[in-house]
Amino acid sequence: MAKVLIVAEHLDGTLNPATAKCVSAAQALAPERIDIVVLAADPAGVAAQAAQIAGVARVLTVANPANAHPIAQVLAPQVAALAAGYTHVFGPSTTFGKDLMPAVAARLGVNQVSDLMAVEDAYTFKRPIYAGNAIITVQAPADQTVVATVRTASWPEAARGGNAAVEAAQVDVPLPSHTRFVGLAAGKSDRPDLQSAKRVVSGGRGVGSAENFQIIYRLADKLGAAVGASRAAVDAGYVPNELQVGQTGKIIAPELYIAIGISGAIQHLTGIKDAGTIVAINKDGDAPIFEVADIGLVGDLFQIIPELEKALG
Amino acid sequence: MKILVGYKRVVDYNVRIQVKPDGSGVETAGVKLSPNPFDEIALEEALRLRDKGIASEVVVATIAPADAQAHLRNGLAMGANRAIHVVTETAVQPLTAARIFLKLIEREQPDLVILGKQAIDDDANQTGQMLATLWGRPQATFASKLTIEAGKATVVREVDAGLETLEVELPAVVTTDLRLNEPRFIKLPDIMKAKTKPLDTIPLAELGVEANDSLKTLHYAPPAKRSRGVMVKDAAELVAALKQKGLL
Numbered sequence: 293m294a295k296v297l298i299v300a301e302h303l304d305g306t307l308n309p310a311t312a313k314c315v316s317a318a319q320a321l322a323p324e325r326i327d328i329v330v331l332a333a334d335p336a337g338v339a340a341q342a343a344q345i346a347g348v349a350r351v352l353t354v355a356n357p358a359n360a361h362p363i364a365q366v367l368a369p370q371v372a373a374l375a376a377g378y379t380h381v382f383g384p385s386t387t388f389g390k391d392l393m394p395a396v397a398a399r400l401g402v403n404q405v406s407d408l409m410a411v412e413d414a415y416t417f418k419r420p421i422y423a424g425n426a427i428i429t430v431q432a433p434a435d436q437t438v439v440a441t442v443r444t445a446s447w448p449e450a451a452r453g454g455n456a457a458v459e460a461a462q463v464d465v466p467l468p469s470h471t472r473f474v475g476l477a478a479g480k481s482d483r484p485d486l487q488s489a490k491r492v493v494s495g496g497r498g499v500g501s502a503e504n505f506q507i508i509y510r511l512a513d514k515l516g517a518a519v520g521a522s523r524a525a526v527d528a529g530y531v532p533n534e535l536q537v538g539q540t541g542k543i544i545a546p547e548l549y550i551a552i553g554i555s556g557a558i559q560h561l562t563g564i565k566d567a568g569t570i571v572a573i574n575k576d577g578d579a580p581i582f583e584v585a586d587i588g589l590v591g592d593l594f595q596i597i598p599e600l601e602k603a604l605g
Numbered sequence: 606m607k608i609l610v611g612y613k614r615v616v617d618y619n620v621r622i623q624v625k626p627d628g629s630g631v632e633t634a635g636v637k638l639s640p641n642p643f644d645e646i647a648l649e650e651a652l653r654l655r656d657k658g659i660a661s662e663v664v665v666a667t668i669a670p671a672d673a674q675a676h677l678r679n680g681l682a683m684g685a686n687r688a689i690h691v692v693t694e695t696a697v698q699p700l701t702a703a704r705i706f707l708k709l710i711e712r713e714q715p716d717l718v719i720l721g722k723q724a725i726d727d728d729a730n731q732t733g734q735m736l737a738t739l740w741g742r743p744q745a746t747f748a749s750k751l752t753i754e755a756g757k758a759t760v761v762r763e764v765d766a767g768l769e770t771l772e773v774e775l776p777a778v779v780t781t782d783l784r785l786n787e788p789r790f791i792k793l794p795d796i797m798k799a800k801t802k803p804l805d806t807i808p809l810a811e812l813g814v815e816a817n818d819s820l821k822t823l824h825y826a827p828p829a830k831r832s833r834g835v836m837v838k839d840a841a842e843l844v845a846a847l848k849q850k851g852l853l
C-alpha cells in the first residue's frame with residue numbers, strides 16, 4: 293500500500309492551497325497514509341494549517357533557520373532523507389515544486405513524473421506533454437520511490453476539518469551554503485490569488501498599455517476576480533510577470549475565465565484548458581480564442597468593457 | 606570563464622502536434638524540428654557574457670540521434686565556439702540527460718552551465734535541477750536576469766509570487782525563462798563560418814553513463830477537446846448568458 297509524503301508550500305506563514313490539491317492527488321492512490329512535511333525556520337503556524345486538511349495522518353516539521361526561504365538545494369537533501377519509508381513523494385507543480393522536486397528525485401535516483409494530472413493506479417499516471425497537446429500514460433517502476441509534481445489545475449483542494457498529529461522530525465544531513473536568498477519582489481495585491489480564484493479576467497496585447505490595463509483591473513474588481521495576462525502583455529510591460537497565464541506562466545482552472553484582447557495562441561490556451569467557462573472578447577472574429585470559448589463576443593474592448601460594467605450594475 | 610549550454614532539438618513550437626490514431630506516439634515524420642526555445646535563450650545569454658568579456662568560451666551540447674549535426678551547426682552559427690554531440694538513437698529521460706551533462710562537466714570543467722527551464726517536447730522541467738544535485742553545485746532556475754561578478758552569479762528568478770533574487774557561488778547551473786533575453790538571428794556569413802568550427806561526436810556508450818529511463822510511456826492520447834460555444838452580440842447578452850449559466 294502507498295505511503296505518501298507531501299512537501300508543503302508556504303509563504304510568509306501561510307500554507308499555499310496547492311498543498312491541499314496534492315492531498316487530493318495522493319488520495320487517488322487509495323494510500324495507507326498521507327503525511328505532510330513543513331520545512332521552515334519556524335514551521336508551527338503552517339503545520340497547524342496543514343493539520344486541518346482532511347485525510348492527512350501526520351504533519352512533520354523541520355525547523356531550521358536555513359529553511360527560512362525555499363532554496364531547492366537546501367531543502368532537497370532534507371526531503372530526500374525523510375522520503376525513506378514512503379512509496380511516493382509529491383509536491384505541487386508550482387515554481388516552488390518544479391524547482392525542488394527534481395532535486396529530490398535526483399537524490400533518490402529516479403525520474404520525476406511531472407505535472408501529474410490523473411492516477412490510474414499507484415504507479416500509473418497521466419501527464420501532459422507538448423504544451424498539453426498530447427496526454428501520456430506513464431508507468432513508474434514499483435520498486436522505486438515515485439517522485440511527482442502535481443498539476444494543480446487538475447485537482448480540487450482536499451476538504452478541511454482534519455486534525456492530524458504534528459511531530460518534529462529529525463533530519464541530520466549536511467546542507468550547502470553556496471546559495472544566498474537576496475529578496476523577493478512580490479506584487480502586493482488585495483485581489484484574489486490568480487491560481488486559486490474562481491473568476492479570472494485576463495488582458496492581452498490588445499489592451500495596448502499599462503494605463504489601459506486599469507480597465508481590466510476595474511472589471512476584475514467588479515466581479516471579485518483575479519487578474520491575469522498573456523505573455524505578450526507581460527513582455528510589453530503592461531503587467532508584472534506573476535500574472536502570466538499559459539504554458540510558461542500559471543496553469544489555472546477558474547470557474548469563469550474572461551480573455552480580453554487575447555488571440556488564443558496554443559501556449560496561452562494550455563493555461564486555461566480546465567477553466568469551467570471561457571469568455572472571449574476580441575475585435576477579430578477569426579481569433580483562435582473563439583474556437584475554445586464557450587461565449588464569444590466580437591468587438592472593441594474599449595467599447596465593450598464600459599458597457600459590460602454598466603450591465604453588471 | 607567557460608560556459609556549457611544545453612541545446613536540445615525539439616519539434617518546432619509552431620507545429621500543431623497530432624497524436625497517432627493508434628495511441629503509439631505523436632506524429633513526428635516530416636515535422637519541422639528546431640532548437641528548444643529556452644535553449645536558444647540559454648545560448649544567447651552565454652554569448653552575451655562572452656561579448657561582455659566575462660566568458661571566453663561557449664560550448665553547446667546536445668544529446669540526440671546521428672542526424673542532429675545540422676542542429677548543432679545552428680548553435681555554432683549563432684556564435685558558440687564549439688559543439689558536443691552525444692549520439693544516441695533513443696531519447697533519454699531527464700535523469701540520464703543530467704548524468705550525461707555531468708560527464709561533460711567533468712571533461713570540460715565549465716564555470717557555468719546554462720540549460721533551458723524545460724524542453725517543449727517532454728515538458729519535464731527536471732534536467733537542470735537534477736544536474737545541480739548530482740554535481741553538488743547551486744541551481745538557479747527560471748532566470749529572467751543574470752549578473753556575473755567576482756565568482757558569483759546573481760539571478761533574478763520568475764516565481765509564482767513575483768521575482769526572487771538569489772546569489773549563487775560558481776560553478777552553478779542556471780535554467781532560463783523566456784524573458785531573460787531575445788535570441789539573435791543567425792546571419793548568412795556565420796553559417797559559413799560555423800562549418801569549420803569544432804564539433805565533437807561522442808557515442809553515448811563511450812561516456813560510461815548509467816542510463817535510467819525508468820518511466821515507461823504506455824499510451825498517447827489527444828487532450829480533451831473544448832468546443833466552440835455560442836456568440837453573443839453585445840455586453841447585455843453576455844451578462845444574460847453568464848446569468849443563465851449561474852456564473853453571476
Ligand SMILES: Cc1cc2nc3c(=O)[nH]c(=O)nc-3n(C[C@H](O)[C@H](O)[C@H](O)COP(=O)(O)OP(=O)(O)OC[C@H]3O[C@@H](n4cnc5c(N)ncnc54)[C@H](O)[C@@H]3O)c2cc1C
Nearest residue numbers: 496497498522523524538539540541553555560575576593
Ligand atoms: C515556448 C513558448 C512559451 C510561451 N508561453 C506562453 C504563455 O505561458 N502564455 C502566453 O500567453 N503566451 C505564451 N507564449 C506566447 C504565445 O505564443 C503568444 O505570442 C501570446 O500568447 C500572444 O499574446 P496575445 O494574445 O496577448 O497577443 P496577440 O497574439 O498579439 O493578440 C492580441 C489580440 O488582441 C486583439 N485586439 C487588439 N485590439 C483589440 C481591441 N481594441 N479590442 C478587442 N480585441 C483587440 C487582436 O485581435 C488579437 O487577437 C509562448 C510562446 C513560446 C514560444
Ligand SMILES: Nc1ncnc2c1ncn2[C@@H]1O[C@H](COP(=O)(O)O)[C@@H](O)[C@H]1O
Nearest residue numbers: 611667668720721723724729730731732
Ligand atoms: N537531449 C538533450 N540534449 C540537450 N539538452 C538537453 C537534452 N535534454 C535536456 N536538455 C537540457 O535540459 C533542459 C530541460 O529539459 P527537460 O528537463 O527535459 O525539460 C533543456 O532545455 C536542455 O537545456
